[in-house]
Amino acid sequence: MKKHNFSAGPSILPQEVFEKASQAVLEFNNSGLSLLEISHRSKDFVAVMEEARALVLELMGLTGKGYQALFLSGGASMEFVRVPYNFMTKSGKAAYLDTGTWAAAALKEAREFGDTIVVASSKSDNYNYIPKEYTIPADADYFHCTSNNTIFGTQMHSFPATEVPIVCDMSSDIFSRKVDFSKFGMIYAGAQKNMGPAGTTLVVVKEELLGKTGRHIPSILDYKQHIDKESMYNTPSVFAVYTSYLTLQWLKNNGGIEAMEKKNDAKAELLYAEIDRNPLFVGTAKTEDRSKMNITFLLNDASHNEQFDKLWKAAGISGLAGHRSVGGYRASIYNAMPIESVQVLVDVMRELEKKV
Numbered sequence: 001m002k003k004h005n006f007s008a009g010p011s012i013l014p015q016e017v018f019e020k021a022s023q024a025v026l027e028f029n030n031s032g033l034s035l036l037e038i039s040h041r042s043k044d045f046v047a048v049m050e051e052a053r054a055l056v057l058e059l060m061g062l063t064g065k066g067y068q069a070l071f072l073s074g075g076a077s078m079e080f081v082r083v084p085y086n087f088m089t090k091s092g093k094a095a096y097l098d099t100g101t102w103a104a105a106a107l108k109e110a111r112e113f114g115d116t117i118v119v120a121s122s123k124s125d126n127y128n129y130i131p132k133e134y135t136i137p138a139d140a141d142y143f144h145c146t147s148n149n150t151i152f153g154t155q156m157h158s159f160p161a162t163e164v165p166i167v168c169d170m171s172s173d174i175f176s177r178k179v180d181f182s183k184f185g186m187i188y189a190g191a192q193k194n195m196g197p198a199g200t201t202l203v204v205v206k207e208e209l210l211g212k213t214g215r216h217i218p219s220i221l222d223y224k225q226h227i228d229k230e231s232m233y234n235t236p237s238v239f240a241v242y243t244s245y246l247t248l249q250w251l252k253n254n255g256g257i258e259a260m261e262k263k264n265d266a267k268a269e270l271l272y273a274e275i276d277r278n279p280l281f282v283g284t285a286k287t288e289d290r291s292k293m294n295i296t297f298l299l300n301d302a303s304h305n306e307q308f309d310k311l312w313k314a315a316g317i318s319g320l321a322g323h324r325s326v327g328g329y330r331a332s333i334y335n336a337m338p339i340e341s342v343q344v345l346v347d348v349m350r351e352l353e354k355k356v
Contacts, residue, residue: 004341007319008150008294008332009172010192017246017336024242035242040235045242049231052245056204059248059256060181070203070223070231071241076171079188079201080106083167084113085221087142087186090214095119095140095164099156100127100149101325102169110144119143126326127152129286136162141213142185148173150193151323153285153296153330159183165209173293174202175251176335177261185209191244193293194335199240251335260335267333267342268292274346278353280304284326298328304356312348320345 005012024035029044038045049071056069072078083106088094093115096107099122110116117140120131127149136143142165148155150172159166165185174189181187186205192198203223210224219225219233226233251260272290275281275297284296299305312320322328333342 001316004315004317004344005319006317006331006333006337006341006345008193008323008330009190010198011194011319011332011334012336013196013243013247014250014336017243017250020246021239021243025239035239038238040232040238045238046232048242048245049236052241052248053231055245055248055252056202059175059252060204062181062204065182066206066208067204068207068223068227070205070226071200071236071244072203072226072231073200073234073237075198075201076102076169076188076190077105079169079203080109082203082221082223083142083144083186083188084110085215085217086210086213086223087165087167088113088213088215089141090114092141092213093117093137093139095136095143097121097131097134097143097145098123099130099146099154100152102149102151102171103144103146106144106146106169122154127154128284128289130154130156130289134160136160136164138164140164142167145169146171148291148293150294150332151325151330153283153291153294153326154289155291155293157289165206172332172334173291175248175257175260176264176293178257191240193332194247196244196247197240199237200244202244247336263339264292264333264335267337267339268295270339270342270346271295271331271333274349278349280353280356281349284328293332293334295331295333296322296326296328297331298322304352307355308348308352311352312345315344315348317341317345317348 028035053069057063094110095117098118120134122129144167146169167186168184170187171190172193175194188203191200275283281297320329322330
């Protein structure tokens with residue numbers, strides 16, 4: 001039976017990426033060696049790293065605009081620390097928008113470095129919307145936001161106009177929609193949603209913003225060190241970077257971000273339409289802030305949960321259970337999710353309606 005993987009991450013990837021990556025594990029570039037055993041300093045892998053970094057900037061429209069792309073280790077959680085180290089001055093302050101669990105985690109780390117201002121928060125409503133009316137202090141060293149909230153199913157559909165550098169965690173919607181990436185001073189994203197397997201984190205940073213904090217930064221946490229070493233300061237996650245490179249190639253070959261956005265819009269519209277039409281279900285996020293990557297919903301009558309669970313599991317659906325912070329269900333429909341899988345879920349929801 002075909003499986004329909006709605007997991008929030010590590011998540012679905014394109015089938016052709018799985019096939020190419022698995023072949024590389026057996027033998028990479030006719031070298032007689034596995035990708036897992038080659039030197040990260042080898043000519044073949046250095047070429048992968050260089051091409052992957054260039055492809056990131058190409059897809060984002062940032063080539064030649066003063067940005068650097070890096071593949072680092074430690075997940076987005078490491079960037080929660082690296083960001084204030086690299087952007088918050090000794091006597092300065094940072095502004096944070098609190099829209100969910102990961103935004104709050106980033107905020108927690110920044111508070112260890114200096115004055116940290118929460119410009120707005122939706123915590124009191126269990127993060128079911130994105131705050132809109134807030135002011136970013138003009139003297140802040142940077143403004144931090146999280147573009148998509150995996151757990152709560154909300155997404156920023158616009159970004160504030162400000163002269164303050166914007167730092168954005170795009171872990172769960174990177175490369176899923178058109179964005180003017182030049183508005184951001186820095187973007188970071190764990191690979192394991194739209195870009196690759198767990199094990200590497202993409203960082204895209206405007207180089208001219210670095211080196212201005214006046215603080216000592218440990219080398220492994222210093223973006224400038226990683227740029228100077230061409231994202232090879234320490235041994236990178238070779239498999240994760242290579243698989244991310246394959247996924248970026250797949251994205252480019254399938255029309256780039258613009259084409260992917262159209263497909264993602266169609267998937268989200270299909271599932272949200274059923275949630276809104278079907279009297280058995282209700283969405284958890286405010287309509288205007290609904291995520292197009294992570295769709296969270298509940299059954300109006302929890303007594304139907306067991307029956308619904310049996311139906312979607314029998315249909316080959318996997319990873320649909322909601323996060324404990326929200327409950328119910330969460331359908332993560334990242335770039336590689338085909339609309340046919342979304343239709344299977346919609347059909348199951350309609351089947352439940354007929355049975356009850």
